[in-house]
Amino acid sequence: MIFKELGKTGEKISVIGLGSWDLGERTDDKISAIKTALSLGVNFIDTAEIYGTEPLVGEAIKNENAFIATKVWTNHFHYDDVIKACDGSLQKLGVKQVGLYQLHWPNKSVDIKETMRAMEKLVDDGKVRYIGVSNFDKKQFIEAQNSLSKYDIVSNQVEYSVLVRDPEAELLPYLQKEHVTLIAYSPFGKGVLFKPKYKKLTDVLSNIGKKYGKTAAQVALNWLISKDEVVAIPKASTPAHAVDDVQSSDFSLEQADVSAIDYLNKKFKRKSLKRKIHPVLHVYNLLKRR
Numbered sequence: 001m002i003f004k005e006l007g008k009t010g011e012k013i014s015v016i017g018l019g020s021w022d023l024g025e026r027t028d029d030k031i032s033a034i035k036t037a038l039s040l041g042v043n044f045i046d047t048a049e050i051y052g053t054e055p056l057v058g059e060a061i062k063n064e065n066a067f068i069a070t071k072v073w074t075n076h077f078h079y080d081d082v083i084k085a086c087d088g089s090l091q092k093l094g095v096k097q098v099g100l101y102q103l104h105w106p107n108k109s110v111d112i113k114e115t116m117r118a119m120e121k122l123v124d125d126g127k128v129r130y131i132g133v134s135n136f137d138k139k140q141f142i143e144a145q146n147s148l149s150k151y152d153i154v155s156n157q158v159e160y161s162v163l164v165r166d167p168e169a170e171l172l173p174y175l176q177k178e179h180v181t182l183i184a185y186s187p188f189g190k191g192v193l194f195k196p197k198y199k200k201l202t203d204v205l206s207n208i209g210k211k212y213g214k215t216a217a218q219v220a221l222n223w224l225i226s227k228d229e230v231v232a233i234p235k236a237s238t239p240a241h242a243v244d245d246v247q248s249s250d251f252s253l254e255q256a257d258v259s260a261i262d263y264l265n266k267k268f269k270r271k272s273l274k275r276k277i278h279p280v281l282h283v284y285n286l287l288k289r290r
């Protein structure tokens with residue numbers, strides 16, 4: 001497993017963490033998926049009070065050395081509510097401290113300074129090690145950072161995948177410059193990547209993967225973690241998917257392959273209109289020629 005520094009904290013988190021949204025009912029397989037990932041070097045598990053998976057995650061990480069990230073939902077952004085929500089999460093997880101506590105989404109109706117005062121109190125009280133946010137754009141991130149008096153925001157968790165490239169325009173370059181970790185959620189587009197609709201795209205990824213003995217899923221994850229400051233948190237409900245996801249980090253895509261995947265989105269849309277050929281097919285043809 002490869003590790004990256006979380007923001008500028010000196011704390012090392014695995015480049016592949018595990019998400020836990022939409023895991024549903026507790027089953028032995030889901031517990032086993034998390035335990036398998038931990039046994040293979042993952043140390044970073046993401047959950048949230050709203051997911052209802054904190055007890056499941058808590059059970060899976062019991063007696064393990066895991067870095068837990070959880071989130072406070074937007075209806076708990078007033079000072080006392082943040083503190084109470086965090087206490088609730090700690091109790092459900094069965095831990096005294098979480099590694100990362102994140103504001104789940106921006107909430108304009110509560111003064112961010114009030115919310116951040118509570119987040120700093122949680123750090124001071126040792127209940128939280130680091131403060132993060134989620135789904136904040138660049139402007140919201142800067143405002144949130146400026147609302148803190150003594151700590152930095154160390155991460156921003158946003159949707160980022162081969163399918164969803166929005167962070168590349170503004171947010172990712174900013175976070176990279178500031179050494180803030182971008183935690184890429186829904187790295188498989190919530191599983192949509194594997195639907196027949198995206199077969200041409202997964203064919204391109206599979207074709208690239210052949211060279212490394214890797215699957216389309218593993219190429220999609222490796223492409224994300226090839227970016228500075230980016231770690232990814234796929235959800236895996238089964239040990240087999242957990243193993244597959246973890247093994248996405250034991251190789252490095254060559255720069256030409258990273259660029260080919262970058263190119264899928266950045267240039268081909270426009271060029272493909274001129275060429276009247278589907279962008280994914282065009283990349284596929286290019287790769288075949290290499």
Ligand SMILES: NC(=O)c1ccc[n+]([C@@H]2O[C@H](COP(=O)([O-])OP(=O)(O)OC[C@H]3O[C@@H](n4cnc5c(N)ncnc54)[C@H](OP(=O)(O)O)[C@@H]3O)[C@@H](O)[C@H]2O)c1
Pocket residue numbers: 018019020021022046047104134135157158184185186187188189190191192194217218233234235236237238241242244245
């Ligand atoms: N901050 C936010 O607002 C926010 C929003 C959404 C998600 N998230 C976080 O990001 C995590 C991941 O995102 P996500 O749950 O939306 O979806 P995702 O990770 O993009 O996709 C999950 C889907 O991919 C499948 N999968 C996993 N590994 C696979 C593999 N190696 N090969 C083929 N299929 C594979 C899973 O199947 P199985 O379930 O059968 O293994 C599941 O159907 C969440 O669990 C959550 O922690 C955060």
